[in-house]
Amino acid sequence: MKVYFLRHGLAGDRAEWQGDDFDRPLTEEGKKKLARTAETIATLDLKLDVIITSPLARASQTAEIVAHKLNLLTKLVKDDRLDPDLNIRRLAKILEEYADRDAIMLVGHEPSFSELVGHLIGGGRIECKKGSLAAVKLNDPTALRGELMWLMQPKMLVG
DSSP, rough: OOOEEEEEOOOOTTOOOSSSGGGGGHHHHHHHOOOOOOOOHHHOOOOOEEEEEEEHHHHHHHHHHHHTTTGGGGEEEOOOOGGGOOOOHHHHHHHHTTTTOEEEEEEEEHHHHHHHHHHTTTTTOOOOOOOOOEEEEEEGGGGGGEEEEEEHHHHHHHO
């Protein structure tokens, strides 16, 4: 199984946001950059079976932009487990649920994405910046061990 970790794009500043952090959206710049990121992702031909997103607004918007570009809106799923507190136990449950899939994309948050990618590859410090995409190959999703295929930072994806 290939697991792609896409961190949400540029969102409004948390300190300046007046509402609930759950509803904090992408900025206009974030939406524009993600549209270009989605074009790059489309050229990678990831053959995604499903896109699973955090329910938080900024992640959901990110997932929708990518799913729209990839014509995968019908394969877009919101999952509360992908909130900013995602941990290895919750990730294990998600991977177990989708174990019959060849390629899944998770759209979520920091610091959990960097920590989880590092855990899956046996250690090491990984930094998933806003709008970055990491690819991890898991030979056995239940073992929660794999190899980092690549990590594309936003500058590489936006072009």
